[in-house]
Amino acid sequence: QVLLQESGPGLVKPSETLSLMCTISGGSINSHYWTWVRQPPGRGLEWIGCINSGLTNYNPSLESRVTISVDTSKNQFSLKLSSATAADTAMYYCTRGFSGSTYAHWGQGVLVTVSS
Amino acid sequence: EIVLTQSPATLSLSPGERATLSCRASQSISNFLAWYQQKPGQAPRLLISDASNRATGIPARFSGSGSGTDFTLTISSLEPEDFAIYYCQQRRNWPITFGPGTKVDIK
Numbered sequence: 001q002v003l004l005q006e007s008g009p010g011l012v013k014p015s016e017t018l019s020l021m022c023t024i025s026g027g028s029i030n031s032h033y034w035t036w037v038r039q040p041p042g043r044g045l046e047w048i049g050c051i052n053s054g055l056t057n058y059n060p061s062l063e064s065r066v067t068i069s070v071d072t073s074k075n076q077f078s079l080k081l082s083s084a085t086a087a088d089t090a091m092y093y094c095t096r097g098f099s100g101s102t103y104a105h106w107g108q109g110v111l112v113t114v115s116s
Numbered sequence: 117e118i119v120l121t122q123s124p125a126t127l128s129l130s131p132g133e134r135a136t137l138s139c140r141a142s143q144s145i146s147n148f149l150a151w152y153q154q155k156p157g158q159a160p161r162l163l164i165s166d167a168s169n170r171a172t173g174i175p176a177r178f179s180g181s182g183s184g185t186d187f188t189l190t191i192s193s194l195e196p197e198d199f200a201i202y203y204c205q206q207r208r209n210w211p212i213t214f215g216p217g218t219k220v221d222i223k
Contacts, residue, residue: 035212044203044214044215044216044217045152045160045203045205045214045217046214047211047212047213047214049211050212057210057211058211059211060117060211061211093159093160095159097207099165099166099207100207101205101207101212102150102162102165102166102205102207103150103152103160103162103205104162104165104171104172106159106160106161107159108159109159
């Protein structure tokens, strides 16, 4: 059973970099599309981007500010979102894609608030 | 970017009734569509992949159909635990996109 767990600061100051980690247990990070999705309070789901075998794809709306990377030694992947604003306040989920980008395994999510 | 439109925005039904949710894509996505259920305070849960394949452990009352641009999620007889928000998601093209959701609430 694959389990994903997000971790990182719950509060980020405006203009700073939002940094989150997703730790995977019960499976290897060496395949699949490892993905970040976010959900602002009371709103819908927004795909941020993914990484697979070292190759990344990002949402064009965020691409200039996003970096997703993998640490295979720790079975983790990370999200960095620079120049954070209040609009980046959201629940952030990490998820694993199969058949490309169908998401059967999700972390519980971490709420990140951008505020001074 | 492929835009997904879901209708209705809210569906008010009673337990035991049939729910029919629609998802329309701005261009053909073949059958590369998934459906998710989300309850308050929980992560989304995969229900249907590739338009019509039920995910592991999903009850048979959930079914999906469609191809091209028009898709339907049907819940044949609503159980109390089915009142939630439902999202569709396409994987035909980057970026991956989700629909805005349909809320199924108790009438």
